[in-house]
Amino acid sequence: MTNYSTTKDTTVLGHFIPKDTRVIVNTYALHSDPKVWDTxxxxxPNRFLSSDGKKVLKYETFIPFLIGKRSCIGETLARVEVFLYFVSLLQRYRVSAKNVDIMSAIAKRLTMNAKPKDDLILEFHKRL
Ligand code: HEM
Known part of the structure; x- marks a missing residue:
């Protein structure tokens, strides 16, 4: 039995799940559900920005840190880290993608996060 296991026999949406079954959330399915997401x-990545590029859009169904009791305890720290990392990069460099067309192809692999199919080639131009 692990921390992610059921503590007793139970039934979810008609599916029987015995005690001590390891249960994880299928975020891959959730984050690629055509009922929720266009394409x-x-x-x-622009799908997370408003059409004028000024606001970050929030989607209830986008839960990279999961939700509930076992959600990521480091979410706040991670968000601040990512923000500081990118802001300090963008303050120093103008960044452009050389092979921007590959942005439309997503890697076919079952993981928790999405990644372009091919390596993205970025150019960093130092800001004066
Ligand atoms: C972008 C960065 C991160 C992502 C996407 C992420 C995502 C996740 C996810 C999906 C879980 C599993 C939640 C579950 O099973 O219900 C988790 C658990 C956890 N994360 Fe993160 N995490 C990130 C960064 C961090 C950082 C920076 C820390 C600590 C400093 C951290 C500490 C933990 C811990 C301790 C758990 C286990 C919580 C528990 O089982 O009660 N994570 N994280």
Whole structure:
């Protein structure tokens, strides 16, 4: 038995799950559900921005840190880290993608996060 296991026999949506079964959330399915996302198989980071590019859009169904009792305890720290990392990079460099067309192809692999199919070639131009 692990921390992620059921503590007793139970039934979810008609499926019987015995005691001590390891249960994990299938975020891959959730984050590529065509009922929720337009073109879920395409890698389009801009989908998280408003059309004028000024606001970050929030989606209830986007839960990279999961939710509930076992959600990521480091979420706040991770968000601050990612913000500081990118802001300090962008303050020093102008960044452009050389092979921007590959952004539309998403890697076919079953993991928790989406990644472009091919390596993204970035150019960093030092800001003066
Ligand atoms: C982008 C960065 C991160 C992502 C996407 C992420 C995502 C996740 C996910 C999906 C879980 C599993 C939740 C579950 O099973 O219900 C988790 C658990 C956890 N994360 Fe993170 N995490 C990140 C960064 C961090 C950082 C920076 C820390 C600590 C400094 C951290 C500490 C933990 C811990 C301790 C758990 C286990 C919580 C528990 O089982 O009660 N994570 N994280």
């Amino acid at each position: 879920p198989k395409e890698f389009i």
